[in-house]
Amino acid sequence: MPKIVDHGERREQLVEATWRIIARNGLPGATMRQIAAEAGFANGALKPYFATKAALIEATYFHVFERTNRRVGVAARGLRGLAALEAFGREVLPLDEERLDEARVVISFWQQAAHDRHAAELNNLSMDEWRRALTGWLEQARESGDLGTRVEIPATADALLNFMLGTQITAVLDPSGMTSAVLTGQLGSQLDRLRACA
Numbered sequence: 001m002p003k004i005v006d007h008g009e010r011r012e013q014l015v016e017a018t019w020r021i022i023a024r025n026g027l028p029g030a031t032m033r034q035i036a037a038e039a040g041f042a043n044g045a046l047k048p049y050f051a052t053k054a055a056l057i058e059a060t061y062f063h064v065f066e067r068t069n070r071r072v073g074v075a076a077r078g079l080r081g082l083a084a085l086e087a088f089g090r091e092v093l094p095l096d097e098e099r100l101d102e103a104r105v106v107i108s109f110w111q112q113a114a115h116d117r118h119a120a121e122l123n124n125l126s127m128d129e130w131r132r133a134l135t136g137w138l139e140q141a142r143e144s145g146d147l148g149t150r151v152e153i154p155a156t157a158d159a160l161l162n163f164m165l166g167t168q169i170t171a172v173l174d175p176s177g178m179t180s181a182v183l184t185g186q187l188g189s190q191l192d193r194l195r196a197c198a
Contacts, residue, residue, distance in 0.1 A: 023101035103168035148197035
């Protein structure tokens with residue numbers, strides 16, 4: 001009787017292998033041959049699951065994005081306004097080795113997206129989702145009196161998103177300087193400035 005192959009599970013294995021290789025060796029080190037070996041597949045066995053390396057990198061990016069969103073869902077459950085925004089920030093910021101590895105994968109995807117319109121559009125869709133979440137929490141903060149009327153919410157959501165994405169770059173480049181304590185302090189400063197406007 002032929003063995004039943006779970007294609008979803010195989011795809012997940014390949015994405016996890018890609019994530020590990022990029023985090024360890026960077027995007028240039030993530031060849032299809034190395035990814036297959038990392039996942040325990042024969043060379044050439046990736047084609048039924050991912051026709052191109054670009055497709056596999058995209059899937060890995062979305063895997064990381066969804067991992068972050070799941071953590072945010074747990075951390076922000078029952079929270080509103082600036083408290084929810086802070087919980088979101090703590091899950092996006094690379095505060096530990098796992099999230100630092102996620103940042104390495106995201107930065108590798110951005111490298112691809114810088115020269116690939118399709119990849120850039122996919123990234124922008126993800127960032128729009130986060131921007132809407134930030135905007136919603138800022139609106140809640142205003143409703144509760146924790147955010148002053150002088151604060152322009154769309155511009156503030158953009159600034160906070162840019163701050164969080166920027167920390168991924170600086171932490172990857174300078175992990176000894178951009179420690180968890182430093183990044184958490186920077187997030188706190190961002191939120192304190194908003195509270196001061198209330």
